[in-house]
């Protein structure tokens with residue numbers, strides 16, 4: 096064949112999985128379900144798909160591998176394309192939301208679990224695939240859990256499974272930790288293959304710096320920096336991996352490390368004479384992929400590498416040469432907040448099993464050390480034993496709509512690996528009803544079928560479709576795109592620079608005319624697009640050029656989905672007479688009337704969704720400090736610190752939501768879930 100698979104990079108032969116190549120190839124051929132488990136770094140993600148490729152399993156369709164995290168999908172695909180000596184996007188490719196790097200030649204496809212779920216919508220038996228590998232199943236991401244249930248359902252009903260397929264689909268589930276019995280039982284008692292691995296002892300030390308009350312980010316960022324520098328100056332050669340919570344904390348920590356590392360005198364301050372420099376590398380989800388590549392390269396001789404990462408380095412990506420771990424004890428997690436009735440990204444203590452996983456990263460190739468910046472008391476009092484699966488702690492709205500569109504009406508009795516609480520399912524049904532995606536009896540509406548095709552949150556999709564039906568999608572498409580990418584506005588750490596950035600952003604807001612955060616996004620999008628030198632324009636206005644570039648691409652993709660729908664004759668159209676600004680805000684209201692707040696006193700607003708939370712406008716909003724002139728507003732999301740902040744805000748008139756608001760309260764929950772009962 097034209098695929099040269101003999102020339103694997105040599106290191107891959109030293110990975111624990113290599114010994115079991117033939118056994119694994121056979122096991123996949125012999126079973127429709129197989130669970131594979133092994134230590135992180137044993138070679139599951141990078142090697143098994145290649146083994147199956149070499150065994151010819153791609154002859155009946157692609158080999159698809161899902162990852163909960165987009166960075167992992169991209170990075171691993173890059174690596175594997177190198178190992179298989181092809182350029183990325185050819186035999187080996189990846190697909191993540193809004194970024195498809197595959198071609199007709201692609202036979203080994205890495206993707207996010209969300210992407211595969213969307214593919215199932217279009218093709219329930221996955222006729223394009225011969226093997227599907229659900230990787231990182233121990234992470235228990237919402238989408239992977241749903242995929243597990245769907246594939247179990249499809250494959251266990253023979254007529255469903257063979258429909259539209261010549262050869263039955265093979266499913267492999269891969270997991271790092273040992274919850275594998277549960278997985279095997281769930282999948283009808285399928286075999287479990289364990290890759291034996293050697294790990295070296297890791298000694299872990301607690302410290303008294305962080306106690307149960309210290310959740311302030313400035314405290315733990317400072318502390319990990321101090322400990323990492325201690326390790327650097329007092330420990331023998333070997334690289335350091337610091338676990339932190341997110342991009343801004345990581346950038347802060349790296350800045351502090353650069354600054355302090357500069358003043359180290361390697362003649363006196365550092366114990367190990369072989370170490371004479373520190374290479375500081377950040378690692379987080381939204382960073383450019385060429386920068387991520389550096390993480391895997393060994394440092395120059397004499398230089399110690401220090402990677403400051405999010406949880407992504409815990410199991411999805413393995414960095415060789417790590418001997419020391421600095422564990423902050425925290426993670427950023429999306430949780431349903433019952434106080435405000437919405438999902439919120441918050442910083443929480445990691446679980447004990449997570450802490451052990453983090454520590455384990457130091458003992459892959461030799462004995463290592465783990466420095467925990469928190470106390471034993473923190474471990475005992477604040478850290479749960481296991482991490483709660485995402486399906487039991489976040490909003491199920493999108494997933495339930497997907498299930499319904501797949502014909503799974505009984506969303507309550509769907510085979511969940513861990514069942515979410517019924518009230519979460521009901522909550523999702525209510526939200527779908529409120530944005531017209533399902534009817535009173537829980538059946539998917541025509542609008543719901545259109546909505547599910549957009550990889551956006553339901554409220555935003557609803558607003559976009561409303562705009563499209565009124566012929567003003569050009570106003571909403573850029574906004575939807577801008578809300579789908581991260582960090583548009585640069586907020587410099589330096590106070591002087593921050594002032595200047597704020598000023599520039601305010602100017603942009605004024606130029607946007609009718610002042611609200613949504614039109615601000617629209618205006619930035621349009622201005623930059625019209626500019627002759629867009630990257631210079633961004634720099635000048637403290638806007639992230641990379642984020643804007645992605646927003647341009649996202650907008651094009653959303654437009655394509657919409658165009659496909661509009662080209663069909665039954666796309667609903669309405670008429671509206673009135674000015675553009677009102678039209679724009681009214682469209683937003685159709686999607687965001689669930690996020691309405693009314694000013695009560697001073698700068699305090701009260702949400703109208705039945706939770707009656709007291710909220711403040713976030714300082715990053717163009718409406719900040721103008722509260723006195725506002726009455727009713729809608730908002731895109733919430734940020735909870737000591738206060739609850741609303742972000743991306745727009746003033747509205749009560750008239751526009753008056754008829755919609757009753758929908759928030761008059762839902763017959765019994766009837767809504769009736770399809771499930773039939």
Ligand code: ADP
Nearest residue numbers: 135136137138139140141142174391413414415
């Ligand atoms: P597992 O999935 O079992 O955790 P992986 O297949 O991810 O293991 O990793 C196997 C090896 O491949 C590790 O030694 C890791 O460092 C290496 N590796 C993975 N991705 C890359 C990359 N992008 N660049 C360099 N090495 C990599």
Ligand code: MG
Nearest residue numbers: 139140410411
């Ligand atoms: Mg892996």
